[in-house]
Amino acid sequence: MPHIERDGVNVYFEATGSGPAILLSHGYGATSRMWRGQVAALSDRYRVVAWDMRGHGESDSPDDPALYSEAATVEDMAAILDRAGASKAVVGGLSLGGYMSLAFYLAHPERVHALMLFDTGPGYRSAGARAGWNEMAERRASGLEAEGFAALQSAGQEVRTSVHRSAAGLARAARGMLAQFDARVIDALPRIAVPVLVLVGHRDQPFLAATDYMAAKIPNATRVVIEDAGHASNLDQPAAFNAAVEAFLARLGSW
Numbered sequence: 001m002p003h004i005e006r007d008g009v010n011v012y013f014e015a016t017g018s019g020p021a022i023l024l025s026h027g028y029g030a031t032s033r034m035w036r037g038q039v040a041a042l043s044d045r046y047r048v049v050a051w052d053m054r055g056h057g058e059s060d061s062p063d064d065p066a067l068y069s070e071a072a073t074v075e076d077m078a079a080i081l082d083r084a085g086a087s088k089a090v091v092g093g094l095s096l097g098g099y100m101s102l103a104f105y106l107a108h109p110e111r112v113h114a115l116m117l118f119d120t121g122p123g124y125r126s127a128g129a130r131a132g133w134n135e136m137a138e139r140r141a142s143g144l145e146a147e148g149f150a151a152l153q154s155a156g157q158e159v160r161t162s163v164h165r166s167a168a169g170l171a172r173a174a175r176g177m178l179a180q181f182d183a184r185v186i187d188a189l190p191r192i193a194v195p196v197l198v199l200v201g202h203r204d205q206p207f208l209a210a211t212d213y214m215a216a217k218i219p220n221a222t223r224v225v226i227e228d229a230g231h232a233s234n235l236d237q238p239a240a241f242n243a244a245v246e247a248f249l250a251r252l253g254s255w
Helices: 032-042 070-083 096-107 127-152 167-178 184-191 205-217 238-250
Strands: 003-006 009-016 021-025 047-051 089-094 112-118 196-201 221-226
Touching (some): 021 032, 021 070, 021 096, 032 047, 032 238, 089 096, 096 112, 096 167, 096 184, 112 238, 127 167, 184 205, 196 238, 205 221, 221 238
Parallel strands (some): 021 047, 021 089, 089 112, 196 221
Antiparallel strands (some): 003 009, 009 047
């Protein structure tokens, strides 16, 4: 299985196909498995790179909580693109993966040809709203520490179908990567200078307003709502999801 090693932490990825690169990042508690339908649909024309974040799937779950962060995640993404031979990519993700895709753009705008933001949000400007989000992240972490993987039984399809090696790693990822600590990402939306697909399932109530906000604030954004889909819109309605992604990619030209 392909891995990169970063300061003693092995991070799993898989690259399939050839052509312009697409980097896909999963949501919290999911893994690269959630993108299998997109890999199958796109890898005849693109080099599709999917990966497991720290604490997830086949990637390592280091004991040090300081090794789980937005910054570490962003640099894992850069290192994976390097290993895949891609100087530039369309960067996309669902939920936490979408937020990290925005964070990646802030850190490495020269490496992003376009963004695809699925069922996600840009974080919070309000300290109070951010504190509420972080309380949710702490509940998830505490549940994993108390119940192990049983704490994931009520999660969405993309999480239930994933396989992990460490509940403790997922807990540390919740505190260091799912939790948010500033408003850098949401404040940067008007400065995004690449095409952006903002897509959401019409039943994904927690992220409908965030989708509308991003579509309004990002200058070159395309908004798509997938009917009869929830948070894992790519799994709920794969044909409609893939069609929206392929239509967006077709408009981009080469990279």
